[in-house]
Amino acid sequence: MPSDNLDITPLDEQTARTQMAALFRLAARERLHEGISNHFSYALSEDGQCFLMNPYGVHFSAMKASDMIVLDTANPPDLSDPKIDITAWSIHGAIHKVVPSARCLVHLHSQFATALVCLKNPDLPPIDQTSARFFNRLSWDIGFDGMGIGGEGERLASCLGNHNVLMMGAHGFLVAAQTPALAWDIAYHLERAAKNYITALSTGREVNILPANIAEKTAQQWEQYERDTNGYQMHLDAMMDVLDGGDDSYRH
Numbered sequence: 001m002p003s004d005n006l007d008i009t010p011l012d013e014q015t016a017r018t019q020m021a022a023l024f025r026l027a028a029r030e031r032l033h034e035g036i037s038n039h040f041s042y043a044l045s046e047d048g049q050c051f052l053m054n055p056y057g058v059h060f061s062a063m064k065a066s067d068m069i070v071l072d073t074a075n076p077p078d079l080s081d082p083k084i085d086i087t088a089w090s091i092h093g094a095i096h097k098v099v100p101s102a103r104c105l106v107h108l109h110s111q112f113a114t115a116l117v118c119l120k121n122p123d124l125p126p127i128d129q130t131s132a133r134f135f136n137r138l139s140w141d142i143g144f145d146g147m148g149i150g151g152e153g154e155r156l157a158s159c160l161g162n163h164n165v166l167m168m169g170a171h172g173f174l175v176a177a178q179t180p181a182l183a184w185d186i187a188y189h190l191e192r193a194a195k196n197y198i199t200a201l202s203t204g205r206e207v208n209i210l211p212a213n214i215a216e217k218t219a220q221q222w223e224q225y226e227r228d229t230n231g232y233q234m235h236l237d238a239m240m241d242v243l244d245g246g247d248d249s250y251r252h
């Protein structure tokens, strides 16, 4: 994960719970979730040992701040507890331990990003402003060997490298970021970029790929602009205002 892209102050637990609950509601609103299977987490401690996780069985559209459970990698939970998704524990526990600076992890099987990682060549070429944001900024895990139980978390953590996004072959993707706001902004735009690319491919016409120097310049402009404006947080704040205008029960 990049270490220098944001100046971050860790969130207190209540703020983290509220923002994470908002992320679940927004993921459902954008139809990025798959049933109740996906999972997001936020590390409460600097070493990644304790983290918030969504309980299994609560739909993203109904998630509340108080629903989030606290897990501790030094004290593994009782995996027979129906609230614990064993794949979530395995993946998030391992990544928070190995990459503690990634306070927020967002894992989704959204439609277009997942379609992309199912292609023989799963690259996301820079074809527009949104996809160019991810130019040379994606990591890949093509070692899918079943559900994320056992050593998958360690393997995923080692594949993430110096990027915020891990594209997971035959599975979905995972965003690792310092804040819920950044994780949301990346997840949202990644799905949009994949949607644009898959839609362009679906025409059957030749896709126009941007030159590498233009793609790199555009990616750097995204990063600079977001840093200068705190655009990630503005995006989340704006979306929380939208949520608050309808149903603010996620805050409870």
Ligand SMILES: [Zn+2]
Pocket: 037, 038, 107, 108, 109, 171, 172
């Ligand atoms: Zn998954």
